[in-house]
Amino acid sequence: MTVLPRAFAWQRTDTTGGEFATLDDRRGLHAKGVAFAADNSLYMCRYELHTDDGWATTRLEVTSEGAGWLRSLRMERAAGRWRVTTGEQGDLERVLPGAPFAGMEEPDRLHRVLDVDLYNSPLTNTLPVRRLGLHRAAPGTQVTIEAAWVLLPSLAVLPVDQTYEVLEGRRVRYSSENFTAVIELNEEGYVTEYPDLATLA
Template sequence: MVLYDIIWRNADGRSLEYCQFTFGGRRTIHDTVVGEFSGMRGTLIYEVGYHYNGSTHWAHGSVQSERGNISWTIDHEDSGIWLVNGVSAPQLTECQDVDIGATPSTNTLPIRRMHLKVGASQTLSAAWLHFPNLTVQPLFQRYTRLSYDVYRYESINSGFQTALRVDEQGIVQDYSGMWSIL
């Protein structure tokens, strides 16, 4: 089992995020975001479990904020069914990943899984946990590998795009204009 720790700071300096990736054996992301994020002030604590191929198996977490304390679960059953807070979510059927909207950590899983060559791109769908309302919806995304360590991320739904710089493990180090490594 390999542990990898990273700390990000958001661009406006109002949030810090401590994240621990576990590779091999039990594959998880453990994360805590503290500060102001996505229109909320508080703490986001979550864990993501993923399969050997890098697709999401489950994500569980909680938000403690001035709006109160809210827990959430997203589960991807082996049968392909997605459950959001225990309720079937058929709109997520085509999704492979969870994208937790307040953090760059979950961009790491598709980047590591795709093994794109420079110049190649791939489109996928993720179960997007949107903040601050904590709704989950499909988010169509495209990743394009621009160089050895830079990917372009595009949200096909909104047209948003940004550059993601990664390390040799494929872990996001810089989410251009939003998060950077300390």
């Protein structure tokens, strides 16, 4: 088992919950984390994330679990294509009616995606920030990307456009569809404050 040299913890500020991650960011990112929340249902998730040296995601493995159900998701990117596999035990829809299926039917829709965004995970906001060097970019720099948004607790995967605009004082304005938030970063690009979501412990 790999021992990772760094650790971060975030406390949820919108609900009962939190996220803890160990990581190695010396050459790209290798991170292992656990999160729990009591928002749309009571659940916990475990994940392992790998990027290449340039911080583009190459693999994400996630399990989410609650009372009477468990789902798993594995996403791998190689030669510009994503492979998405899923598993399920129990019945999430019994406790969360209308929950979408895990994964996605057409992974080819992710052909432009280099970043994953795990639902309500402050860690995954760092991926495009580091990949694009936004933590060191001049204020006013703005970039729009397409990310693979992994919903929790369902583990459904959706391609979404996300815009990051660099502001003064180690902040970025994050926008996606009708949502906007000004996120505070440390000097390495990790989230320290995500308004109405989480704060670095």
